[in-house]
Amino acid sequence: MPIGDELKAARKAKGWSHTRVIHALTLHARHHGVSIMTERSLKTALSRWENGHTTPDQFYRGLLASVLGLPDPYDLLTQTSRYELKLDVAVDRAEDLSRYQGPPDSAASIASPLIDDDQVVAGYVFAHSHLLPTAVEPESTDRTYAANRLRDRAAQLMELDFQRGGGHVRPMLQSFFLAEVVPAVRACMASKSDRNVFSAAAEVSQLLGWAAYDEHRHREAARYFVLGLRLASEAGDQLLGARLLANLSHQYTFLRKPRQALTFARAAESVLRGRGTPAVETMCVMMEARALAVAGERQEAIAAILHAETLFSRSSDFEPPWIGYYDAAELAGDAAHAFHDLSAFREVQEFASTAITSSTPARTRGFIRFLSAQAALVAGDAxxxxxxxxxxMQTGVTVLSARHQRYVDDFRAAAIKRKVPQLLDVLERYRSAPVQKPRQSSEG
Structure with missing residues (x-):
């Protein structure tokens, strides 16, 4: 939509006259201590903008966005809401995003679309030119070393994320991305070799997405996943591309947006068709199962879980290292979540009992324990x-995770609904326990 039509539509949707818009612009500018043109000049400018004779510059577009509730095209989160075909632009925006220090999302900000879903799916799935074999030079030893170094550090930070939460690991990931990942990618952009570096960079971008997601920075998280998709595409890494699409599905399921969650889960499965490995395919199918469960599609969700179990039983000589966490316990945990959303609490107890092992990380352990606790509550075993x-709750003392708090809130709501006050006492007992804040690491 042309900017003039967009302005006019937004003004009329609010029921505002030109005079009301000008008054709002003046008040907003005064509140923020900035100078703007006179009211008379604004009246002329606003008419010309709406009629398409001229367009507002960056300053006035931002001002209009604030008072009319329009997206600001110069805002970083607006600029990164779509799949970017130009690699240099995508890398620039990834660098800018890794410096982003905006607040966690409000309920209002995540009620609207996180990203341009359809454009992202189409942009990645149909940009096959990035996935076709091309004539490349052999990868240099230096570049192979660079990719391996990025992956080794990413693996360490991934483990820390699982154990301590996104609040601990996100600052480290941001520093690492700026100091090492972006320079490594830029060093490779002029060469037709070194796809491995792009793939390693995509892995780090997706970790940034998970850390932001865990901190309730959902718009930021979705953008890291989309930028990771672009890097995975450059690498020709379809397994990782499917993983990133599945991440977006997971996020939309968490936000209770099943239509979008299904779109991304099925896009991930379509990318893998004929190319997947058992663990990666299983994970993607379970994202579909969880989305179906949130949508209330019981039979379809159960069918997807059974299909995932069949896929997981296949043997494979190769699985990418980043999917190593997805074992039988992780599959059981996904199934427990799906059955929880279907209110099938007997099945929740069954799968939750096998979803925790001696190696289950702290945050995941907390999630599963809350599912089990709610199932026990429904069964009448307070x-x-x-x-x-x-x-x-004891697990949560060591974890900086807004997601963990969501499980606390859901369980509290269930305890209140069933009028079991002693359970609220349990939650309050651990609520005030301090969580050790992370220190900045010189390693990034």
Whole structure:
């Protein structure tokens, strides 16, 4: 839509006259201590902008966006809401995003679309020129070393994210991305070799996405996943591309947006068709199952879970290292979540019992314990629910995770609904326990 039509539509949607818009612009500018043109000049300019005779510059576009509720095209989160075909632009925006320090999202900001979903899917899935074999030079030893170094550090930070939460790891990931990942990618952009570096960079971008997601920075997280898609495309890494699409599905499921979650899960499966590995395909199918569960599609969700279990039983000589976490316990955890959303609490207990092993990281352990606690509560076993909730809360003491808090809130709501006050006492007992804040690491 032309900017003039966009301005006019936004003004009329509010029921505002030109005079009301000018008054709002003046008040907003005064509040922020900036100078703008006179009211008379604004009246002329606003008419010319709406009629398409001229367009507002960056300053006035931002001002209009604020008072009329329009997206500001110069805002970083607006600029990064789509799949970017130009690699240099995508890398520039990834660098800018890794410096972003905006606040966590409000309920209002995540009620609207996180990204341009359809454009992202089409941009990645149909940009096959990035995935076709091309004549490349052999990768240099230096570049192979660079990719391996990025992956090794990413693996360390991924483990820290699982154990301590996105609030701990996000500052480290941002520093690492700026100091090492962006320079490594830029060093490779002039060469037709070194696809491995792009793939390694995509892995780091997706970790940044998970860390932001865990901190309730959902718009930021989705953009890291989309930028990771672009890097995975440059690498010709379809397994990782499917993983990033599945991440977006996971995020939309968490936000209770099943239509978008299904879109991304099925896009991930289509990318893998004939090219997947058992663990990666299983994970993608389970994202579909979880989306179907949130949508209330019981039979389809159960069918997807059964299909995932069949896929997981296949043997494979190769799985990418980044999917190593997706074992039988992780699959059981996804199934427990799906059955929880279907209110099938007997099945929740069954799958949750196998979703925790001696190696299950702290944050995941907390999530599963809360699912088990709610299932016990529904079954009428308040004492067992209290024990499980206490374990989950104790785990949360070491974790900086807004997602963990969401599980706390959901369990609290269930305890209030069922009028079990002793469970609220359990939650309050751990609520004020301090969480150790992360220190900046010189390693990035």
């Amino acid at each position: 004492d067992h629910a209290a024990v499980l909730a206490a374990e989950a």
